Amino acid sequence: NAGVTQTPKFQVLKTGQSMTLQCAQDMNHNSMYWYRQDPGMGLRLIYYSASEGTTDKGEVPNGYNVSRLNKREFSLRLESAAPSQTSVYFCASRKTSPGAEAFFGQGTRLTVV
Amino acid sequence: TQLLEQSPQFLSIQEGENLTVYCNSSSVFSSLQWYRQEPGEGPVLLVTVVTGGEVKKLKRLTFQFGDARKDSSLHITAAQTGDTGLYLCAGGADSNYQLIWGAGTKLIIKP
Numbered sequence: 541n542a543g544v545t546q547t548p549k550f551q552v553l554k555t556g557q558s559m560t561l562q563c564a565q566d567m568n569h570n571s572m573y574w575y576r577q578d579p580g581m582g583l584r585l586i587y588y589s590a591s592e593g594t595t596d597k598g599e600v601p602n603g604y605n606v607s608r609l610n611k612r613e614f615s616l617r618l619e620s621a622a623p624s625q626t627s628v629y630f631c632a633s634r635k636t637s638p639g640a641e642a643f644f645g646q647g648t649r650l651t652v653v
Numbered sequence: 654t655q656l657l658e659q660s661p662q663f664l665s666i667q668e669g670e671n672l673t674v675y676c677n678s679s680s681v682f683s684s685l686q687w688y689r690q691e692p693g694e695g696p697v698l699l700v701t702v703v704t705g706g707e708v709k710k711l712k713r714l715t716f717q718f719g720d721a722r723k724d725s726s727l728h729i730t731a732a733q734t735g736d737t738g739l740y741l742c743a744g745g746a747d748s749n750y751q752l753i754w755g756a757g758t759k760l761i762i763k764p
Binding site: 544571575580581582583584585588590596598630632634636638639641642644645646647 | 697750756
């Protein structure tokens with residue numbers, strides 16, 4: 541059982557370049573999330589998708605776009621990377637029920653130079 | 654806006670000592686979860702508490718949900734080096750879609 545698979549694990553971009561982070565889950569979860577994690581700031585929600593076909597902004601959506609391609613896949617795109625987007629990015633999924641556990645991918649360490 | 658404040662942000666203690674980490678809010682949560690994250694990995698769930706006043710034990714770890722469901726604590730007895738990691742609390746929001754995350758407590762247990 542793979543759980544949440546996130547690619548790539550590491551990426552270095554030049555300012556202005558674009559890239560897409562891929563995420564897939566095999567647990568039949570409705571809800572999927574993209575977070576960024578910076579030292580001392582915990583997990584900050586970028587976008588989430590409560591179900592297939594819907595996406596909503598989180599706390600820090602500027603500079604990002606997402607696509608919920610199907611129930612399994614939720615991608616995050618940086619159209620024009622900026623140094624402020626240097627961070628570790630996590631994809632997560634969970635059932636949409638009270639107290640449901642969030643399952644995380646291994647993270648993508650992104651550096652924008 | 655619902656917020657969760659975790660304290661302390663950083664804790665470094667000797668193996669065998671006891672410690673408590675706190676997660677506080679002015680908001681009521683339907684559930685409160687604790688996760689542990691190791692370097693290079695995503696967070697992994699330790700426990701979920703849903704009832705005010707609830708206490709759960711996981712070996713040497715004791716988790717408590719406040720009576721008013723606004724706060725929680727994690728107590729570790731006789732800490733071991735394997736307990737080293739980042740501990741995150743997360744509150745279940747009304748919508749069920751989102752989790753509200755604390756900033757985390759970085760715990761280092763020295764041998």
